[in-house]
Amino acid sequence: MKLKTLRMLGIALASVAVSAASLNATDKALLDALVAKGTLTKEEAAEIAKKSGVTVTPNKPTISQLKIRGRIQGQFAYASGDNSNTGKEANNYSTFEARRIRLGVQGKLYEPFTFQVEMNAVSKVDLDSALLSYSTSPEAVITFGKDKPRFGYEENTSSASILTIERSRLSGLMNGGKPMGLRFSGSSNGFSYYAGVFNGTSEATDRMAKNLDSYLFNASLSYDLTDKIAEGVKGLVRADYLHSDKEIGYYDFQDAYSLSTAWGYEGFNISLEYDWAEDFEERSVKGFYVMPSFYFIPKKLQGVVRYQYIDGDEGVSLGHNRYADRVNNLYGAGNEYTAIYVGANYYIQGDNLKFMAGVEFAENKDESDQEGSVVTFLTGVRMQF
Secondary structure, three states: OHHHHHHHHHHHHHHHHHHOOOOOHHHHHHHHHHHHOOOOOHHHHHHHHHOOOOOOOOOOOOEEEEEEEEEEEEEEEEEEEEEEOOOOOOOEEEEEEEEEEEEEEEEEEOOOEEEEEEEEEOOOEEEEEEEEEEEEEOOEEEEEEEOOOOOOOOOOOOOOOOOOOOOOHHHHHHOOOOOEEEEEEEEEOOEEEEEEEEEOEOOOOOOEOOOOOOEEEEEEEEEEOOOOOOOOEEEEEEEEEEEEOOOOOOOOOOEEEEEEEEEEEOOEEEEEEEEEEEOOOOOEEEEEEEEEEEEEEOOOEEEEEEEEEEEEOOOOOOOOOOOHHHOOOOOOOOOEEEEEEEEEEEEOEOEOEEEEEEEEEEEEEOOOOOEEEEEEEEEEEEEEO
């Protein structure tokens, strides 16, 4: 009985020791010693070793923390198009696609500094984001690097956490890419602020400029209402602004505004967003989406619906979603767009591993009754680490 108790204690101590770090030389020596003393069997030691955590050790003493991060997202899409009054017959489109494959690192460099670098590795290897931040308190953070501006609730939700396989067409029209620039942000008592200035686009190359001859300016304010109205109620309200100073910039609009809110209680969540933008010819685009979701099985099976509507002035082309835009001859030059997405998500390990499926019905038309409609079926797997 005593031997059995000692063995159980040895297993517990070894598990704690090994799970606190990777199986390095010290951990292996500890396991070997416990086996030699008869506290653990070889099989038990091998099982503990399998469950050991992973610690990445920096090779510079100035880095106090280093983590490997990444995501793999694969999916299948099938889009079936149909035209009315255009004189062209739309085709179908289908594909298997590695939607995102990213690998990066993040950590702490000296105590006030943090950094994050992430690379794309789908068709080619290129830089997705790179940030260096300085902060001694959450009220004031200075960040330099390449990443998205803070514009639009759905656009600023990570691709690992969005509830639909693809973001809305509205987010696709309004997003500001991932420019290089300087950001100032902070939060206190539920209030958050953000301001940034970024490089625009070179007139000669139509790519991101290496100077501020063309620039983007971004500002955002938000307030977190979680538990302030009632216990268990999550709430957020947010306002964003994005400005481009020159028409040569890669951003289509001179001024863009976004108002968004998100609420949740137990298994039910809903987000709403209204965006309005005006280009350099004073043509405006405005639209909104409403996206409720509900867990049929807590933390496992979730249903989601998204309705969106976009309206543009005459001469503005709204296009379709990512896969519908690839359908040959599908009419996409209209300035009125409606779409509804119905889907389900099954979570194996939360956002770290999940399966997603959905179908979207979309229609794009103009004043002359020319119309392109499409049904897009999507399914995929999301994994992050």
